Amino acid sequence: MSNVLELQNVSSFYGPIQALRDVSIEVPENEIVTLIGANGAGKSTLMMTIFGQPKAKMGRVLYYGEDITALPSYQIARKGIAQSPEGRRIFPRMSVEENLLMGAQVIGYEDYDANLKKMFTLFPRLEERFAQRAGTLSGGEQQMLAIARALMSKPKLLLLDEPSLGLAPLVIKQIFGAIRDLNRETGLTVLLVEQNANQALRLADRAYVLVNGVVTMQGTGVELLAKPEIKAAYLEGGH
């Protein structure tokens, strides 16, 4: 099995501040890989580093074995990596449809209609809200839109940054369910960054724990779920 994405000893900085130290992770094809960690552990930095913002100062980011460390963000996106960024970042004044059109812009609009149908099957709510302004959607619908927008470019790898942020438990369940279905049915490779460790680890084929910019633990999702340290630090509120 080949790795879609591989980070080799990556270090990232914001100015003089080091946010990632020697991080190495692997994202094998057709798997869901989860990265968990507390606030400020560097989860989002890792996502952004894959996208070249900031660029990794040391180490390499490999995509299907190709070094993409130095590429500009938009070219990384054009290679088939799509991202649903932290805080969703939908285009609030544009309609749901225009948001989805923006997602498809990179690959052109040949398969747009077929893709759109797939998105509606995955998230029926988006069809109901199709002509509506994205800013008027509920938080859960906005997250669905952010994921659908990312998927419109038919990516080989989907990066999800905290899709559960600020959502009700029921909605989180729906969204995680959709991610699992996507992975099972289309074999989409997913790198999921989450604070919501419990749900995220259940979903994961493989998981990493990030603490202060360093990977401290790794294993399958089930393995990590069973570890007492993980339970103490992430699952039971630190008790």
Added chain:
Amino acid sequence: MSNLLEDLKDSAAAAFFALLIFGPFIGLRLSDNDAGNLGIATRPEALALAVIAVFAARLLILTWGRHRPAKIATGLGAQVQKTGKFIAPALLVFAVVMPLLPGLPNAYIDLGVLIMTYVMLGWGLNIVVGLAGLLDLGYVAFYAVGAYSFALISTTFGLGFWECLPIAGILAAFWGMCLGFPVLRLRGDYLAIVTLAFGEIIRLVITNWVSLTGGPNGLLGMPEPTLFGLRFSMAGGPGTFAGFFGITPAPWQRDAFLYYVILGLALLTNWVTLRLRKQPLGRAWEALREDEIACRSLGINVRNTKLTAFAIGAFFGGFAGCFFSARQGFISPDSFTFIESATVLAIVVLGGAGSQLGVVLAACVMIGVPQMLQSLQIYRMLIFGIALVLIMIVRPRGFISTRRPTVLLGKKPVAIGAELRAEGRG
């Protein structure tokens, strides 16, 4: 009751600030006595009047405003939106037939030309500010580049208006890119400062490069636009419009022709903008305005997208400058001061950034109203200022603050109110 107390407090605070501001401006007056020495006279009554006026106005706005303006504003918005479909074509028809109305004084055609010039500048800047969301305070630079390109090229190489027009546009677009490159990483206030400086740099270069631009003396002697080679000359004779059609030459023919030229150029700007808005490029501009980081992650080349916005906006600014230069027959750096940039920006913002119809309405208000009020002499700018403040109170996002989606598949469009703009940043 507590509301009233709050309102009174608020009004008193407003009156206090009015006192601070008006104290020196209205309360003190420089006067010269008979001996020819300068002295300072005080005007307590006038000051008191101004402060009381501010207090009363603030109180009125607050008490009345607690229930009313929200309703009025949304009502007005809905009204404009409902009738918007008819306003635009009606305005267009009016704009086309306006110069042909019998008995219309020439001054009105002239005013029409002036307003159309600003409509065009507004539409050009709307691409940069309204669509791409890049706050540009130096738009006049491209207007100046267009004007001077035309003046220099036409007088040096003997080319006419129509040959120079695209050249002026392309040169302005080139300078748009020159501005665009260094400011790619800047946003908001910082971008505004640099663009402001850019506008001033262009003006200062024009003022000081005397050997090329004539410096403060300006340039003259550029040709007027011709209608397929026919000149508009009062003398008549062969080769002129009046001579060719065998009619008596009259000033209105030239004015009306100039009016149609700028109307055509403005409509071209509008058409291109409306077309682009439906293309991936225009959509990328709007997305860029909404969220730059999201654009990057979607594979949008932010650099090129911004540069095209700057270049296309500047291109039309250059067109307008070229026309201005040809119409005036004389240009000097005085025509390209910061106040021009500010006026055009005010037109875009007042109209509701991104709205094409809003620009037209705002241009009529911003340019037309001060002209209409000429007879009121010194109170002109005061009334104008008060009007602007009132508009900003009633419609803080501009006349037309809703945008319609550019693509519609079957379902009824839901217009998008700017009041809710900040949503969706969870």
